[in-house]
Every structure is written in structure tokens, then in C-alpha cells.
Amino acid sequence: MSILLTCRAIIEKTGHDATIETDPSKPTGPYNRVADNALANDLLGWSARTGFYEGLDRTIGWYCNNHDVQEIRDELQLRLMQR
Secondary structure, rough: OOHHHHHHHHHHHHHOOOOOOOOOOOOOOOOOOOOOOOHHHHHHHOOOOOOHHHHHHHHHOOOOOOOOHHHHHHHHHHHHHHH
């Protein structure tokens, strides 16, 4: 799952009207930077039981149920631009 696809999924699932803008002047790093749980599986016998999209749905649902959604909307632009 790429960062771009993850961002698109979050925008879609939250109903936020946002435009994703990339900055081609910045280095991109490895094209295949992805999380790999193979080591956790090898060492601990652990594997994910929840798929990415289901986990994203559940995470967004939990976050919205445990935070003031209007406050998040009001501050979203600031939160997205801070680094």
C-alpha cells in the first residue's frame, strides 16, 4: 500500500474534500517503501488478522468516536501543514 493510495483511502473514507499535491522537487526515496511483517511472523508467529481497509475503517471510526470531530475539521489544515 503506497502512501498516495493510503492518503486517497483516508480522504474517501472520511468524506474530506482535499486535493493531494506532490512536490516533485523533493527526493522520493525507495519506490517500494512498505511495511513488512515477515520478521514479526518469523520471530513471534504473529500475522495480521485484519486487512488494511478494514483496519483503516475501524481506526477512523474509533478516532471519530473518541475525539471532537468538529474541532478536528476546524484544525485540519493546520495539522496537515505542520511538520
